[in-house]
Amino acid sequence: MVAEVTVKELSERRQAKTAPVLLDVRDAWELDIASLSGVVHIPMSEVPNRLSELDPAAETIVMCRSGGRSLKIGQYLEAHGFARVANLTGGILAWSAEIDPSVKQY
Numbered sequence: 001m002v003a004e005v006t007v008k009e010l011s012e013r014r015q016a017k018t019a020p021v022l023l024d025v026r027d028a029w030e031l032d033i034a035s036l037s038g039v040v041h042i043p044m045s046e047v048p049n050r051l052s053e054l055d056p057a058a059e060t061i062v063m064c065r066s067g068g069r070s071l072k073i074g075q076y077l078e079a080h081g082f083a084r085v086a087n088l089t090g091g092i093l094a095w096s097a098e099i100d101p102s103v104k105q106y
Contacts, residue, residue: 005086
């Protein structure tokens with residue numbers, strides 16, 4: 001079962017020296033509207049073909065717009081041997097609402 005991480009937890013953890021990998025699975029047009037710095041961007045549809053770009057040993061938090069697509073990719077990653085995977089609860093919408101209102105909602 002994929003763990004859940006809140007945007008507040010992510011905000012704190014991004015400040016740490018050992019910050020997790022933040023995998024954004026939204027489409028490119030969505031990143032043009034709203035994005036966070038330092039993410040690894042692999043659209044949901046491309047994850048199976050680009051799995052080798054990710055480290056299965058790394059802590060990985062998956063995000064999307066609201067948390068649905070990222071949960072599915074989190075489950076996919078776990079099924080493919082990624083042991084330290086979490087879903088960002090509420091996605092970029094929650095980030096905008098709770099952490100940084102300058103990030104546009106769409």
